[in-house]
Amino acid sequence: MPSLTLLEIALPTPLRRRFDYLPPEDMSESELQRLSAGVLVRVPFGHQEMTGVLIQTKTHTDQNIEKLRPALAIIDQTPALDSALLELILWAADYYQCPEGEALSTALPVLLRQGEAAEERRETCWQLTTEGKGLPAGALKRSPKQALLLEALQAHNKLSRSDIAALEIPATIIKTLTDKGIIEKTFADETTPKTPASIFRQAPLTLSDEQQIAFDQISFGQFQVSLLDGATGSGKTEVYLQAIAKVLEHGQQALVLVPEIGLTPQTIARFQKRFAVEVAALHSGLNDRERLDAWLHARSGKARILIGTRSAIFTPMPALGIIIIDEEHDGSFKQQDGFRYSARDLAVVRANRLQIPLILGSATASLETLNNAQQGRYQHLHLHARAGNAKPAEIQLLDIRGQTLTEGFALDTKIAIGNEIAAGNQVLVFLNRRGYAPTLECHDCGWLANCPHCDVRMTVHQTPRHLHCHHCGHQRPVPHKCPSCKSSRLQPLGQGTERSEIALRDWFPNTPIIRVDRDSTRNKNAMDKILNEVHQGEPCILIGTQMLAKGHHFADVTLVVIIDADAGLFSTDFRGPERMGQLLLQVAGRAGRAEKSGRVILQSHHTDHPLVQTLFFKGYQAFADLILQERQITQLPPFRYLALLRAETKRPEIALEFLKLARHEAESIFPSSPQLNYLGPLPAMIERRGDRFRFQLQFNSAQRKPLHLLLTQLVEKLDANALSKRVRWAVDVDPSEMG
């Protein structure tokens, strides 16, 4: 008698264990033998049904065999995840102390999780119905667009959605003709992908000497991490493109990760213009079906290049030959909830396992990466020259201590903006705070508009006029009278982009003022419209948040104004100064990119602060070295390894009690020592958020290994404790935000 085969499955629950199932009832023994890890399985779970990932088949279970239920179905015989990727995800779940099932489900496209078959969709097309075919040429004359579509279909038999769009026929016409019974939906013919004669659509550029030297240092076919260090416009992208060309020539695939706001149609177009191979993109603008399609194309090898944001690091690519991470210092590579992984760090692991090169590009590399380069673990490649012979911008630190500011602008700043506009140039004003003003204050009693659910002030917004909490989303009307003293003298306090926009409009009534922040670009295509307008090159003033600093090129901007260079200098988060430096340099880099030379004005109350001085007069490397020295003294990353145990509850005592227990347990596993020590429980930076009180316990270790060991044992202990069920808690390994 053959021994019973059981399925060990990881399910998307926070429960840190796997579940055993009997095979589906209709499954034959031979089919069962062929099952491999990574296959998706539909199973009953409690009163629900869910999709899990098969980890292995086995013959023994520690459960009562009577309790096992049969799985419902194997979704697809071919594994959704190949074994290398499955192992990477399981490794990451362990490293980040995240339940396996949760990690696996973050890594899988939503549709697969919902039980959809992992099949490529055939493109929908439209064709003429029998009735439609009976229509004479030149019919439907009264509607030119309808006639055009009819004519096109008479000529081409089948047209896809994009074919029709290319004829400038709106989607409503498709619906009208479908309703009239003239056309009908069908599928595209199965096309065999044609192998392009050349991988190039456009010949590669000739590399500069510096680019060539950098490129020559990249070794293919083996594990190697390169920090490609060069300012915006120094030609990093050309090095990426040629490195990609190299792996494509070997029949391999390339994975490119970019920051969340960096994945614009222009970015994708840049790769498509160069290469004649299929380029797939994974970004937040896609719907679930489009995501699955891009994912499937990468997995089948049809797509040779995949460009994506953070989660694209988990895409199966059977012939991956290189990983490139652009703007590697960007915070969006670390997920901030659920499975708190760092795509950049996992890229190092993935590249190492596959023995392929990884390129980390940045002009303002993270201190972790810089330190790795200094220690010789990564090679450090430099690109100094700015493309097109552009001169570096001239930096002016404007000391605003004691100066009268109108709407946040010093008089000199205002004059400089006016001069630049008069000379026919464009100006960029950077203020990293959206809304009209950070809060509302009562001039008579000092009342401040606090959020009823969080320990933060509510931001005043002007259009539409309301108070908005940027932490929980709570909104309310702006009061006419002070709720505390009934005074009507309520005034907005501080400066936001909306307010600066209004002030600039008032001062420069004949110049277009273009605001760029999350509010002004909320609508689809809003950003494209803005970019088009700016690229016309007419004089204008751009005012916006960090959205302006990342990714977009404004060739005609000759003056960059930074309203408040001090934000971040004294932040509670130890990474504040590092982030400030990266952001300021990025903004400053927007000036003078073309023939025109640029100028940057930084308004600051701390022009003589050593970090500010170093950053602007000695450069980023010196600035980074200064911070690194500090980090070494204060025992912080990258010299030490951190983890946080975060806990939140509606009643503060419970979260606090939970963390006290956690600390006690931690002490009993590893007594606190200089090698591995504990801090807390402490209240989070914003103690109450969305009506929940938040606390955290900090772990600081000289090495990764003991910290990981401690966390694993601690989580197990906590999981077994009843208190843990009454608390929303999570471990954050290598946290990027300490709040």
Added chain:
DNA sequence: AGCACGCCGACT
């Protein structure tokens, strides 16, 4: 996490 079951307050 979901989702059930289970025992106490204000309303169609």
Added chain:
DNA sequence: GTCGGCGTGCTC
């Protein structure tokens, strides 16, 4: 009389 509040218990 019910609808529904969230406490707690379970999921192979």
